Amino acid sequence: MPFRASVLSLALVVVASPAVSQRSGNASPYHVVHEWPQLPVNAMLNEVSAVAVDSHDHVFVLTRGGRKWPDKGPMDTTAIDASTVLVFEGKSGRLLSKWPNGILAMPHSVTIDDHDNVWIADVAWHQVLKFSHDGKLLTTLGQRGVAGEDTKHFNEPSDVAVSHDGAVYVSDGYGNNRIVKFGADGAFKKAWGTKGANAGQLDLPHGLAVSNDGKVYVVDRSNGRIQVFDLEGRPLALWRDSTLKSAQAVRVARDGRVYVACAGEPGSSDRTGVVIFDAAGKVIEKVGRFGNYDGQFYDLHWLALSESGALYTADFEGRRVLKFIR
16 A cells, blocks of 8 residues: 555645735846856757755756657656766866766756765656765665655655755655655655645645755645645645746755745746745745846756855756856
């Protein structure tokens, strides 16, 4: 019998913010760093799925290597014959290394933990893979190519977050609509969430992050909202905002501000960009808008925050990574 965790009912804090266009017109203090990264001559990025930064200010860029998500039918589960992980120097944008070919099939997200281990969610393989800083496979969660909803399987996982105590949280998003928690030793701890639109339910949990104060922030994408849980899956708050209709990924800064990557839609500068919330769920700032110019986004999919305060974004269809600084 498939495992399903019951969701505990608590009083939720529901936050609804006004539309960005109704807020003050103050310019964002972030500005784009031109000519970052420094790509080799005659080289360009492929579709960029995600980005992450380690403690050395090395920027890990996750690409698809030409692999396409099928419109229908099963995904290709053969390994991609291209380098899907590129590593850049944060300060200069210089390309430092490329991981070997053939280590992923459909990479979706990348996360770096406190020990600079690199975690990647692969939706085609239904797995979460933990690598060393230089690309050596260390740990695998899930069974390659086998979808499931029990304690040992995922169904197209979308993201992974690692808390300071080493616990691992996976948004088992496309197929199972749940969050799965593992201990630092990789042992299954619990899962929560079922498909739906009520508080505590999920409809395509696409990204997640764990804050320093022990909260799990989940991009509940198809419901167009952010849900906040404690570390055991108890609902704490539910954030609603017009920009969140296209939310993709979430990261939490050291100061408690919550950064959300929103893909938006063509012609909608109101919904495209990185939307920054305070810890209470109020929108306080927005970076970028829809467009093809430097500092704009065509199909924003992911974001990362460096320890120095730089903001990095992964523009999927735009096939580029941008760096913003204050």
